[in-house]
């Protein structure tokens with residue numbers, strides 16, 4: 001055991017003896033609205049297993065996807081409670097397991113956990129975490145993990161957007177939407193974005209033409225903004241009906257990237273209806289890809305993509321940290337809250353209208 005590892009283990013076991021509250025986590029004991037959220041007080045610091053690192057979290061997102069988990073509608077998370085919420089974190093390693101090599105106490109790391117990140121401490125397998133440059137603002141850095149990696153992989157790896165192409169971003173004021181617009185601006189593409197009017201000045205700042213989805217016929221307005229030529233790529237997370245409308249806006253060679261079922265995620269319809277919509281969407285995608293229209297449609301999921309291409313996740317997140325460090329990205333963190341105010345964050349997300357990210361700081 002090296003000196004650093006021993007010190008970490010010692011300070012860890014000393015604090016384990018404490019009886020006062022040492023840290024908190026955001027948990028649910030049943031599925032439902034924001035009121036099911038409880039803040040659990042913990043009195044012992046967890047011990048990392050041999051292949052794990054113990055991380056003190058510096059920043060963790062509170063994002064729309066957490067609200068889906070909270071409702072029990074997130075298919076990738078088993079419908080089991082109690083569960084600690086939290087999709088991602090950035091933190092500092094406080095102790096390392098006996099078999100871990102290549103990481104040290106004091107290193108800054110990040111991971112996408114799906115659940116468990118809304119906590120002061122997390123233990124993670126060492127081979128999953130990605131190093132973070134320590135000079136970064138933790139709240140901006142954590143925006144890179146779920147939100148920007150989703151945007152980045154859809155933009156570069158799935159749609160393979162080319163300079164000079166025209167893209168349509170639905171929900172351009174939200175977390176993933178603002179990230180897509182920032183990447184589009186950096187990459188030099190023409191952009192149109194749907195959003196309610198309160199987000200329009202932000203959307204203009206990010207170089208896109210805004211369209212108020214509450215006030216106009218979206219299809220007509222996009223065609224008008226696109227000089228009746230259509231668009232090359234659409235990013236859509238709304239519903240199968242909406243995907244069909246988006247596909248009708250694509251010109252030859254166009255790509256539709258789907259990444260959510262927002263109505264279902266917000267609690268609309270039964271689980272059975274959600275599953276049926278999911279199956280119909282897969283059939284429709286297959287059919288769209290078979291038709292000789294030159295258009296394609298595919299569903300992106302960050303967790304499934306990471307499972308299939310773990311190295312891409314690592315490379316893409318590292319590239320994003322690099323861009324952030326270089327000052328080329330300015331993620332919009334609209335609210336920074338103490339971890340213990342997670343319920344408030346969920347209430348704001350339910351109300352809608354949040355621009356960019358909400359970040360919890362333990």
Ligand SMILES: NC(=O)c1ccc[n+]([C@@H]2O[C@H](COP(=O)([O-])OP(=O)(O)OC[C@H]3O[C@@H](n4cnc5c(N)ncnc54)[C@H](OP(=O)(O)O)[C@@H]3O)[C@@H](O)[C@H]2O)c1
Nearest residue numbers: 064150171173174175176196213237259260300301302353
């Ligand atoms: N597949 C994946 O791997 C993946 C990864 C991350 C997120 N997601 C999903 O992506 C979606 C967006 O996530 P997020 O974190 O960006 O959420 P968010 O920050 O809450 O943003 C959602 C945005 O949707 C807008 N919106 C709602 N209805 C709309 C409509 N009919 N037309 C256009 N915009 C509409 C809202 O705009 P207003 O404020 O103007 O109403 C809001 O800005 C969620 O469903 C999430 O679960 C999927």
